[in-house]
Amino acid sequence: MAERVLRVADLTVEIPTRHAVLRPVDQVGFDIAAGEVLGVVGESGAGKSMTGNAVIGLLDPPARITGGQITLHGERIDNLPADQMRRIRGNEIGMVFQDPLTSLNPLLTVREQLTETILQHLPVSKAEAEARALAGLEEVGIPAAARRLDAYPHQFSGGMRQRVVIALALCAEPSLIIADEPTTxxxxxxxxxIIALLKRLCRERGTAVMLITHDMGVIAEAADRVAVMYAGRLAELGDVRDVLTNPAHPYTAGLMASTPLAAQGHHRLNQIPGTMPRLDAIPDGCAFNPRCPRVADKCRKEPRPRVEEGDRASCWFPLQEAVA
Amino acid sequence: MxxxxxxxxxxxxxxxxxxxxxxxxxxxxxxxxxxxxxxxxxxxxxxxxxxxxxxxxxxxxxxxxxxxxxxxxxxxxxxxxxxxxxxxxxxxxxxxxxxxxxxxxxxxxxxxxxxxxxxxxxxxxxxxxxxxxxxxxxxxxxxxxxxxxxxxxxxxxxxxxxxxxxxxxxxxxxxxxxxxxxxxxxxxxxxxxxxxxxxxxxxxxxxxxxxxxxxxxxxxxxxxTKVGVLYLGRLVEEAPREDLFTSPKHPYTRMLLEAAPRLDGFGRQVDPPRGEIPDPINPPSGCAFHPRCPLAVDRCKSEPPQMRDIGQTRVACHMA
CATH class of the missing domain: 3.40.50.300 (P-loop containing nucleotide triphosphate hydrolases)
Incomplete structure (x- = not known):
């Protein structure tokens, strides 16, 4: 087994409001090994981006981490002061966001943005930084990279811009990349x-990738393991092939059956009745119980079982027996 | 009908x-x-x-x-x-x-x-x-x-x-x-x-x-029931659903189908499509898809393809 890069244990994020304390991330735990892509999937409001932001220490106040631990290479990073976290961000953890245009500075050329970032994180000379910037652009597959270095972000197409963002995220050679809806x-x-590019970089450099997306197809193609989130909690965690073909949690099963791809040839898509609960109205017991076809009394009363080692789904009555 | x-x-x-x-x-x-x-x-x-x-x-x-x-x-x-x-x-x-x-x-x-x-x-x-x-x-x-x-x-x-x-x-x-x-x-x-x-x-x-x-x-x-595929403002292929998804005729349709993520595509190694959509203000000459097309020949660069019927499918491609 490859080295474990990131470990998240019992992570809880809370947002205090006037009426109640909301919990957008509730005791979530997973880890990512070097060279592994962990897909985090869920519908809007499931807490997947919030989890990613908590890992890189970019939660917007008043949201804050109130429980659990985040460790990177065995060292805790969830309680670091802001200036130390800044060094880790970029050096150790790279980020790729959904909209490439808003993650780049429109007033600076790509050369300026790349060299600035490299000089910030690595002890190299200006000339060396420029050489690395060029190599970075070439690595992410931008044609005629030398000429494109002096272009501004608006002169690139959407796909090329996202490549620039990936080059930026990679330029300090981080061991973990968090990609939040990079292709949406x-x-x-x-x-x-872009997916082929991320997979290649992950394989060649041994970078760990946390790939956040709502698209099951992207997860199937890119991820090694997948974490399914629902209402801020981990519903299921396991090998991507197992989870997608033999889901253990009824929510995962419902989600799979409602994608048109899976329903090929059927006239109707499977529907999960209702919608995801609002954060201020998460039901007692298992959060999925009001929508679950397998619900029993136990699900409404007892706090849900959590995904632990070996246990794939956070469910009292999983569809599949846990694989040891 | x-x-x-x-x-x-x-x-x-x-x-x-x-x-x-x-x-x-x-x-x-x-x-x-x-x-x-x-x-x-x-x-x-x-x-x-x-x-x-x-x-x-x-x-x-x-x-x-x-x-x-x-x-x-x-x-x-x-x-x-x-x-x-x-x-x-x-x-x-x-x-x-x-x-x-x-x-x-x-x-x-x-x-x-x-x-x-x-x-x-x-x-x-x-x-x-x-x-x-x-x-x-x-x-x-x-x-x-x-x-x-x-x-x-x-x-x-x-x-x-x-x-x-x-x-x-x-x-x-x-x-x-x-x-x-x-x-x-x-x-x-x-x-x-x-x-x-x-x-x-x-x-x-x-x-x-x-x-x-x-x-x-x-x-x-x-x-x-029936699907039309557009590329740069042109209809490149039209076919009943089954035909289009099982036997696409136009290379662009094939590229799209190949590129779409699949739920059973675990670890699939795809050759990602080449290039990007060209500038619509100055579209390529001839067939607009030719710079990205694996089948392109000289004729595709000069002569825009006309719609032809192949069975139930209509397709605008010289090579289909």
């Missing part, structure tokens, strides 16, 4: 290019 | 030039963007026609021209035999307009936040002076909401419920044709399933015809 704003053909 | 919609040689050009003074000073030529280029197809009554393409392929522009929101530069659209832009009889125009309704992508932007749901749903009927007694309540129940929701405002509903309200509004004037522009792109998968199921149920119940515009191949594959 892109067309299918460009999406395929 | 007869065609409800017939689109003939439809072309739409947008003038995207800079203001004349800039052009004069910077010596720039006029910039014309051909968003839709000589597109022809027909939609049979009571079927679902899927229009797919990536951004900039002109799919929304075609939708807008069919409902009459945009006049075509050239060519014509007839819905039920009436061309909205040339028809002289105002009564026929009014009748045709109420036969066509539209469902938009973003249910947050397409409902007036200051109107109650009742007013929103009844609007297509009130503008034509029709009878609205109990209409909103009946339609709300038909789309799976409750009659008491008519007095509420849009912000009280979730995204999926709002899209149901949009469907109810579209049904109010008893239309024959619904143009749905990315109806589920803003929704989560489980909610998307609810809306797609509702759309299929209503289609069967009311004998509706849909033009389903989407970038999502899976949605189109699930819903459509």
């Amino acid at each position: 704003a892109l067309d299918v053909s460009v999406q395929a290019q | 007869s065609a409800l919609v017939s689109v003939r040689n439809l072309t739409r050009i947008f003038d995207v030039s800079k203001p004349w003074l800039n052009r004069l000073i910077e010596r720039l030529p006029r910039a014309l963007l051909k968003a839709v280029h000589d597109v022809s197809f027909e939609i049979e009554e009571k079927t679902i026609y899927g229009l797919v393409g990536e951004s900039g392929s002109g799919k929304s522009t075609i939708g807008k021209m069919i409902v009459g929101l945009l006049p075509p530069t050239d060519g014509s659209v007839e819905v039920g035999g009436v061309n909205l832009f040339t028809e002289a009889d105002p009564a026929r125009v009014a009748k045709t307009r109420s036969d066509i309704q539209m469902i938009f992508q973003d249910p947050y932007a397409s409902l007036n936040p200051r109107w109650r749901v009742r007013a929103i749903i009844e609007e297509p009927v009130t503008v034509l002076g029709g009878d609205t007694g109990g209409l909103a309540e009946r339609l709300l129940e038909q789309v799976g909401l409750s009659a008491s929701d008519a007095g509420k405002y849009p912000h009280e509903f979730s995204g999926g419920q709002r899209q149901r309200i949009c469907v109810a509004r579209a049904l109010a004037s008893k239309p024959k044709l619904l143009v749905c522009d990315e109806p589920t792109s803003a929704l989560d998968v489980s909610v998307q399933a609810q809306v797609l199921n509702l759309m299929s149920d209503l289609q069967e119940e009311l004998g509706l015809t849909y033009l389903l515009i989407s970038h999502d191949l899976t949605v189109v594959q699930h819903m459509a």
